[in-house]
Amino acid sequence: MPSGSAARNLFVLAGLGLLALLLAGAVMGVIGQKILGLGDGYVPRPEIHLPPQPVFPASVRDRHLGLTPAKDHVEEPQKDADHKEGTAAKEAQEGEAHSTPLPIMQFAVTNTLLSAWFATVMLVLFFVLGSRKKSLVPGRFQSLVETLIEAALNFCGSVLGPEMGRKAFPVVATIFFFVLFNAWLALLPFYQFLGFTKDGEIKAHLLRSAGTDLNFPLALALISFVFVEYWGIRSHGLGYFKKFFAIGGLLRLRPSGLIDAFVGFLELISEFVRIVSFTFRLFGNMTAGEILVVMITFLVPFVAVEFVFGLELLVGLIQAVIFASLTLVFLSVAVSHQEH
Amino acid sequence: MTELGINLPSLIAYLLNFLILLGILYLLAYKPIIRLLDQRAERIRESLAAADQARQEATSAREAIEEQINEARREGQRLLDQAREASDRFRSEEMDRARGEAEAFIERAHTDIQRERDAAIQEVRANFGELAITAAERVIRRSLDRQAHQELISQVLEEGGSASGNGRA
Structure with missing residues (x-):
C-alpha cells in the first residue's frame, strides 16, 4: 500500500x-x-530557586530581583553572551538577593500564585464548557467531563460508601483536579520562557508550577485536615476526641490505661503530622520535577527532556490521585465508628 | 519557616483560591453534572423497565393474537360445517319438496282426467237417451219399414258415437 x-x-x-x-x-x-x-x-546554567519569586507589584519584584525599576518588563529571554561575562561577579552577590524568600508577612503576587490562578481559570473553563449544554445525550467533550466527574464520584463512593461519598466528593474532586491541572499546565512551554529578565537572563518566571511553592500544598493540606476533622466531629460529636485523649483507663488506675493514653497521643500527633506529610510530598515531587526538567534541558538539550515531560505527566497524575485518595482514606477513618 | 518560602498572605491567597474554585465548580459543574448523571441513570432505568414491560406486553399480545386466530379458525371451521350442513339439509328438503309437488301435480292431473272422463261418460249417457227418444219419435212417425228402421238406428248410433267420441276426447 x-x-x-x-x-x-x-x-x-x-x-x-x-x-x-x-x-x-x-x-x-x-x-x-x-x-x-x-x-x-x-545552554546557560540554570538557577534553582526554592522559594517562589514575587512578580507583582513591580516594586517588590524589583527589590527582590535587584533590578532597577526602569529596566523591568516581560520579555522572552535573549541569549546575550556579552552581558553574561561581565556580570558574573555581580551575580554572585545578587544570587543572595533574588533567592531570598519574601518575609513571612509581606504580600506579593508570586509567580506560583499567578499560575494557580491560571490553573483555576482553566479548570473553570474546562468544567463550565463541559457542563454548559446539559443535554441528556452528551457530545464528546461533555461526555469526557462527565466521565471524569463520574469516575471521581464512583471512587469517593467506593471508599466512603455512596451517601458519604457524595458529600465528600466536591472537596476531594476539587483537590484532585486542582493539583492535576497545576502539575500538567506547568509542563506547557510558556512556563519556561515567559519571565522577567535581567542582563538577558530570566531572573523570575512569570508562571511557575504552584506545587513548587510550599504555601500551595500547605493550603491544600490545611483544607484536607480541616475537612477531615470537621466530618469526624460532625459524625461522632465530641466523642470524636476520645480517640486522642484516651485517658479513661488511666483515671481508673488500670495499667493498660497508660498504653491507651500513649496510643491516643500518637493518634493526635499523626493527625497533625499528616499536614506536614501532605505538604512535603506534593512540594517535593513538584519541585523535583521542575528541577529535573531544567537540569536535563541544561545537560542534554532538545529531545532528552521529552522523556522527563512524560515522567512528569505521570507524576502529576499520581500526586493528584494520592492527595485526593489520602484525604478520602483519612476521612473514612475519621467518620467510621471507632472500636473500643 | 521563611527559608522554606512560607508566606502567610500567599497561604491565605491559596486557601481563598481553593475555596472560590470549590464554590464555582460546585455550582457550575459538580451539581449540574451530578444531577444530569442521576437524571440519565433514572432515565435509563425507566427505559429498561419500559422496554421490559413492552417486551412482556408484546409477548402477551402475541399470545392473545394467536389465541384469537385459533379461535377465529375454529369459528370459521364451525361456520363452514354449519353452512355445509345447512346447504345439505336445504338441498334434501328442496328435493323432497319438489318431488312432493311433482307427485301432487301428477295426482291432481290423474283426478282431473278421471273426473273429465266421468263427466264425458255421463254426458254421452245423457245424449244417448235423448237420441234414442228422437229415433223412436221418428220411427213412430214414419212407416215401419225394416230397412228404414235399420238405417235410422245406425244413423242414431253414428250420431251418438260421434257425440260420445267428442266427449271422450
Whole structure:
C-alpha cells in the first residue's frame, strides 16, 4: 500500500530526526561539551530557586530581583553572551538577593500564585464548557467531563460508601483536579520562557508550577485536615476526641490505661503530622520535577527532556490521585465508628 | 519557616483560591453534572423497565393474537360445517319438496282426467237417451219399414258415437 509505506517513511524520518536532535543535544549540552573539551555548553546554567519569586507589584519584584525599576518588563529571554561575562561577579552577590524568600508577612503576587490562578481559570473553563449544554445525550467533550466527574464520584463512593461519598466528593474532586491541572499546565512551554529578565537572563518566571511553592500544598493540606476533622466531629460529636485523649483507663488506675493514653497521643500527633506529610510530598515531587526538567534541558538539550515531560505527566497524575485518595482514606477513618 | 518560602498572605491567597474554585465548580459543574448523571441513570432505568414491560406486553399480545386466530379458525371451521350442513339439509328438503309437488301435480292431473272422463261418460249417457227418444219419435212417425228402421238406428248410433267420441276426447 502506498499510504502505508508513506506513513512508514514519515515515521522513520521522524525517528531519524529525533535521533539527530538527541545526538546534537548530547554534543551541544554541557556533558558533551565537557567530554569534547569545548567549553561550558550553549545552554546557560540554570538557577534553582526554592522559594517562589514575587512578580507583582513591580516594586517588590524589583527589590527582590535587584533590578532597577526602569529596566523591568516581560520579555522572552535573549541569549546575550556579552552581558553574561561581565556580570558574573555581580551575580554572585545578587544570587543572595533574588533567592531570598519574601518575609513571612509581606504580600506579593508570586509567580506560583499567578499560575494557580491560571490553573483555576482553566479548570473553570474546562468544567463550565463541559457542563454548559446539559443535554441528556452528551457530545464528546461533555461526555469526557462527565466521565471524569463520574469516575471521581464512583471512587469517593467506593471508599466512603455512596451517601458519604457524595458529600465528600466536591472537596476531594476539587483537590484532585486542582493539583492535576497545576502539575500538567506547568509542563506547557510558556512556563519556561515567559519571565522577567535581567542582563538577558530570566531572573523570575512569570508562571511557575504552584506545587513548587510550599504555601500551595500547605493550603491544600490545611483544607484536607480541616475537612477531615470537621466530618469526624460532625459524625461522632465530641466523642470524636476520645480517640486522642484516651485517658479513661488511666483515671481508673488500670495499667493498660497508660498504653491507651500513649496510643491516643500518637493518634493526635499523626493527625497533625499528616499536614506536614501532605505538604512535603506534593512540594517535593513538584519541585523535583521542575528541577529535573531544567537540569536535563541544561545537560542534554532538545529531545532528552521529552522523556522527563512524560515522567512528569505521570507524576502529576499520581500526586493528584494520592492527595485526593489520602484525604478520602483519612476521612473514612475519621467518620467510621471507632472500636473500643 | 521563611527559608522554606512560607508566606502567610500567599497561604491565605491559596486557601481563598481553593475555596472560590470549590464554590464555582460546585455550582457550575459538580451539581449540574451530578444531577444530569442521576437524571440519565433514572432515565435509563425507566427505559429498561419500559422496554421490559413492552417486551412482556408484546409477548402477551402475541399470545392473545394467536389465541384469537385459533379461535377465529375454529369459528370459521364451525361456520363452514354449519353452512355445509345447512346447504345439505336445504338441498334434501328442496328435493323432497319438489318431488312432493311433482307427485301432487301428477295426482291432481290423474283426478282431473278421471273426473273429465266421468263427466264425458255421463254426458254421452245423457245424449244417448235423448237420441234414442228422437229415433223412436221418428220411427213412430214414419212407416215401419225394416230397412228404414235399420238405417235410422245406425244413423242414431253414428250420431251418438260421434257425440260420445267428442266427449271422450
